[in-house]
Amino acid sequence: MAATGLLLGLILVLGCFSEIGVALISFSSLQTTLAVTASHPQRLLRAGEDKITVRWGLNQSLPAGTDSAYKTIKVQLCYAPISQVDRAWRKTEDHLSKDKTCQFKIVKRPYTTGNQTLEWTIERDVPTATYFVRAYALDANDHEVAYGQNTDAKKTTNLFEIQAISGRHVSLDIASVCFSVFSIVSLMGFFFVEKRKGRKAQQ
Template identity: 50%
Template sequence: MATPSSHLPPWLRHRAQVGDYGIEGITSEANHWPCPEPSSCELQPKFQARIAAMARSELVMALLVVVLAGGCCASAGAVAYLSKLPVILDVTASPSPGQVLHAGEDVITVTWALNASQPAGKDADYKNVKVSLCYAPVSQKEREWRKTHDDLKKDKTCQFKVTQQAYPGTGKVEYRVALDIPTATYYVRAYALDASGTQVAYGQTAPAAAFNIVSITGVTTSIKVAAGVFSAFSVASLAFFFFIEKRKKNN
């Protein structure tokens, strides 16, 4: 089998080891060495072009690695852990503990504010606030898809957004329970977000004061009434035909 160096012109064949001279060394040699054979001189520009292309390719790959590494570092820096966030937002929700709310019907009033014990300017870096409904522990048991995780990018506790808006220091929102909220026990949590959207502080209602939401079943009152009427009509029809058949037999 021919080696890569066997394809080179004789005047470069013994210089083909890039590891000895590097790309610049070979290119330099190619520029200054005489061409003992005319056919070799014809190959010299092609060889130089190939070396230059290899150099550009390696440079592009190096830049790509640097960019990807920078992106990974930036992503790693944006990770927030619940256990490390200060609990300095006071959050309230209108439902009383144990109250039953119905999806698509009932309204929840949520308020939030920076805790009065915090120094002025503590929330200077807060750009937005995000309020969510969170599963209470009783509704997380044996349900991996609702599991709590300290890494907030992996956390599945608070899956249902109530609102996200510019941080005003104190705020209030009226939220009608969405139709797609599943039946479960919930509490409310509010996150303060910085300019990058990363959670930097939070507050929540006490899980002990959680309330219940009953999801919509799709069966309205009118459907229930109609089903009852048709059921009664079916029973009456069956009894009537049974009576007619029995009378025919007696006759």
């Protein structure tokens, strides 16, 4: 029993240290070393239909070796401040484990030197809001060590709007129209048949 209690205590202690380690990763401590751009055909985009072309890479003005610890790149779609007002579930926190700014994954892949490009179709579950794109560089422990974004530090430039799916679909609308037409034709046919039956009965 004593050994079991000691083991459980050790697990709890290690868990606490793990949580502390995660909490220590703060956004303000990250270096801004990545250059990120996001291009799209228009300012207002539609979820599930439109695409965003995202480009990222190490800022070329930085010295060689700056990215020596980078192992993975993680690119995310993030809420702009205007779409975070009075929405606690989108709140920005300095501790990355609590931060809710970037909730939509665009891509996560091994880091490679040189500029990278990805054409991303906006996911169907993305809600209506104003957004920007951010990329994180992760180390061998999968911890964020640097970042870059397609907007300024105050997140006010190069923003874009996404319109969520309304819940209606073109195919459903077409089916609804066809059904309505079929119903009307069927009703007219019914009255025509009944009218002919009535005439025959009178004869």
